[in-house]
Amino acid sequence: xxxxxxxxxxxxxxxxxxxxxxxxxxxxxxxxxxxxxxxxxxxxxxxxxxxxxxxxxxxxxxxxxxxxxxxxxxxxxxxxxxxxxxxxxxxxxxxxxxxxxxxxxxxxxxxxxxxxxxxxxxxxxxxxxxxxxxxxxxxxxxxxxxxxxxxxxxxxxxxxxxxxxxxxxxxxxxxxxxxxxxxxxxxxxxxxxxxxxxxxxxxxxxxxxxxxxxxxxxxxxxxxxxxxxxxxxxxxxxxxxxxxxxxxxxxxxxxxxxxxxxxxxxxxxxxxxxxxxxxxxxxxxxxxxxxxxxxxxxxxxxxxxxxxxxxxxxxxxxxxxxxxxxxxxxxxxxxxxxxxxxxxxxxxxxxxxxxxxxxxxxxxxxxxxxxxxxxxxxxxxxxxxxxxxxxxxxxxxxxxxxxxxxxxxxxxxxxxxxxxxxxxxxxxxxxxxxxxxxxxxxxxxxx
Numbered sequence: 001x002x003x004x005x006x007x008x009x010x011x012x013x014x015x016x017x018x019x020x021x022x023x024x025x026x027x028x029x030x031x032x033x034x035x036x037x038x039x040x041x042x043x044x045x046x047x048x049x050x051x052x053x054x055x056x057x058x059x060x061x062x063x064x065x066x067x068x069x070x071x072x073x074x075x076x077x078x079x080x081x082x083x084x085x086x087x088x089x090x091x092x093x094x095x096x097x098x099x100x101x102x103x104x105x106x107x108x109x110x111x112x113x114x115x116x117x118x119x120x121x122x123x124x125x126x127x128x129x130x131x132x133x134x135x136x137x138x139x140x141x142x143x144x145x146x147x148x149x150x151x152x153x154x155x156x157x158x159x160x161x162x163x164x165x166x167x168x169x170x171x172x173x174x175x176x177x178x179x180x181x182x183x184x185x186x187x188x189x190x191x192x193x194x195x196x197x198x199x200x201x202x203x204x205x206x207x208x209x210x211x212x213x214x215x216x217x218x219x220x221x222x223x224x225x226x227x228x229x230x231x232x233x234x235x236x237x238x239x240x241x242x243x244x245x246x247x248x249x250x251x252x253x254x255x256x257x258x259x260x261x262x263x264x265x266x267x268x269x270x271x272x273x274x275x276x277x278x279x280x281x282x283x284x285x286x287x288x289x290x291x292x293x294x295x296x297x298x299x300x301x302x303x304x305x306x307x308x309x310x311x312x313x314x315x316x317x318x319x320x321x322x323x324x325x326x327x328x329x330x331x332x333x334x335x336x337x338x339x340x341x342x343x344x345x346x347x348x349x350x351x352x353x354x355x356x357x358x359x360x361x362x363x364x365x366x367x368x369x370x371x372x373x374x375x376x377x378x379x380x381x382x383x384x385x386x387x388x389x390x391x392x393x394x395x396x397x398x399x400x401x402x403x404x405x406x407x408x409x410x411x412x413x414x415x416x417x418x419x420x421x422x423x424x425x426x427x428x429x430x431x432x433x434x435x436x437x438x439x440x441x442x443x444x445x446x447x
Contacts (some may be wrong), residue, residue, distance in 0.1 A: 004190070006046035006158055007167070010035075010140075010373050013156060014106070017138050027154040029136035030129040036146050037158035038192030038272070039225065040218060043142040046158065047108045067117050089124035096128065104135040113139055113148035122151050144225075160187035163338060165445035170197055176388050177201040179420050180326055183295040183334035184208075190294065191215060202409040206319055206324075209304060219300035226271045232307055235263055240274070241302035245289040265290055273297055295334045299326065322340075331385035331420070338416040338445045339373070339384045345447050350414050351377030360407075368403045379408045384418045392417070393424035397437070416440060 017027060031080060037043045044061075051057040058081070059314035060074050071092040075082035081099045086092040096107075109125070112118050119402070143149050147415035166178045173181070173372070180201055185191035194215055195204050208215035235254035244250050251261035266273040269290075278417070279290050292298040303322050347357055362372070371382040381404050385392060404413050413436060417423070420442045431437045 005161075006042050007049050009156070009158070010050045014138055017154075018135070018145065024438065030126075031130070032125070032139040032141045032151065034146065034149065034151075034153040034155045035140055035142045035158055036144065036155060037142075038144055038188065038333060039222060040188045041158050041160060041191030042104060042162040043158055044110055045141055045390070047110060047140060047191065049140075051106065051108055054103065054106070056100075058109070059108045059110065060109040062109065062114065062118075067121055070121070093124050093128040096126055099130075100137070102135075106140065107137045108142070109136070110142050113145070118136070119150070122149070126151065128361060143205045157420060161192060162187060162446045163442045166192070167443045172193070172197060173201075175442055179331055179335060179388070182338075183331045184299050184326060186294050186296050186334075188296075188409065191218065194266060202319055204414065205322060209318075209322065216300075216304050218295060219304060220272075222297075223366055226273075226288075227233050227267070233268060234301075236261065236268065237273075237297070238302035240290060240292060241298055245291065247289065247290070254341045290434065295330045298326065298330050298333070327388045331388055335385050335386050335420055335442065337372070338447075339382070339440070341447050342418075342440065342445050343371075343380075343382060343416060347380065350378065350380055352378045362407055368400055372407070377408075379404070379412060379413050380414045380416060382416045382418070386420070389421050390419060391421050392419055393422055394426040394430045397427065411436070414438070418442075 008122060013033060017029070017033070035043055035047070041156045044267075045405045050060055051059040057372075058078070060070075062070055065073055065330075066196075071086040071089055075084070075086040075092060075095065082092075082095045083096075086095060093282075101339040107120075112121075125139065129136065141149060141151070141153065146155055150185060161182070163178060163182050165180055166173075167191070170178060170181070181192070181195060181204075184205075186225055191214075194208065194213075196207070206214060210216065210314075220230075223233065224276055236250055239250045239253040244253055247262055247265065248257055250265070251258045254261060256264070265274060269276065274290050275293050277291050278286050292301075299322070302325060303318075351357060352375045355378075357380070360372040360374040360379065368383070369381045370384045371380075373380040373382075381400070383400055401410070402417070404410070404415070415434075417427075417438070420439045422441055423439050431439050
């Protein structure tokens, strides 16, 4: 199951809780674990499996329940814990206290952030945790955002799958298809689990795009959960999906004023759909561009949001067009993101003592590298090849080596070359000769 890694995370967090410490911050025994992750990240599946492995772990969901009715429903559904129906939260937690009678236990309350009024429950829960004698219960509250619940707790963000994780989960897939799948699912467990490894990527894409599929519905539910009037954002998202990235271009496409469009774009940024990126124009002036934070949202906005897939999923031309968009737009963007994130996680080991990395922009010369970072006399050169099936050998490195040596002494340089597909044997032989040459294929990208 794809959620197995998340269950391992929960088991480790439970161990830390019982030891009453974490790596970076203290975890008070009367505070809950706030398990945060976006929709379809696998929170519910993970906590259900986590609770199913032990008799002292209990799962409750507020899905479609009001705060006033929830204690009655919970008590009716678990007669093994509650001898009678609980009409309020005081009765509910009093029954829990009597049932466990000082024994260690785990309680999960899911879907709290789907309702408006949860204050009464949270007050009663806080009292229950603080009044319990040792050992304290572990209370887990899954939520989509840290700020969605007005309660202090130890925050743990459930991680999405990396390309390296997909190598383990889908070992028979090609490097190209794994990168395509990662790019259009953002590594979310709930979307990855829809993939049928017995079928080709194209067949899966056709099923994903069919009306009524969970993949198709996910984007609409995200917008509804994030905004009161989601249709106000559809024009902006579509404009971005067809390549309009500057505020003025997006506003003109949507027939909005720049001020109104800027307000909507800021809301999209705050909700995690979009981010801004500073780029240099041809005249070397800095300009702000708006980019998708999610490969899924880019695909959904381009092909699924306006329902043009309804009559086209049986059309080979539609599949070809969407696959071309994935390879040409989405995969390069998401692969670049993965590479930059990987380097950010590993760069400290290459820093000169006492010198942090700063991005270096040469005054002259072609930008042969995607990024150049400087730390004292040391420089790190990053080259990211984003074509879906490129295969690079030692000849591809030669012009990069020459260009970098004109900027900094070769032996003070570190080279990081990234490729979706595998490097040729000649490149691997070269990396064995040069200690400062590092080759990273998509299947190695973990974070």
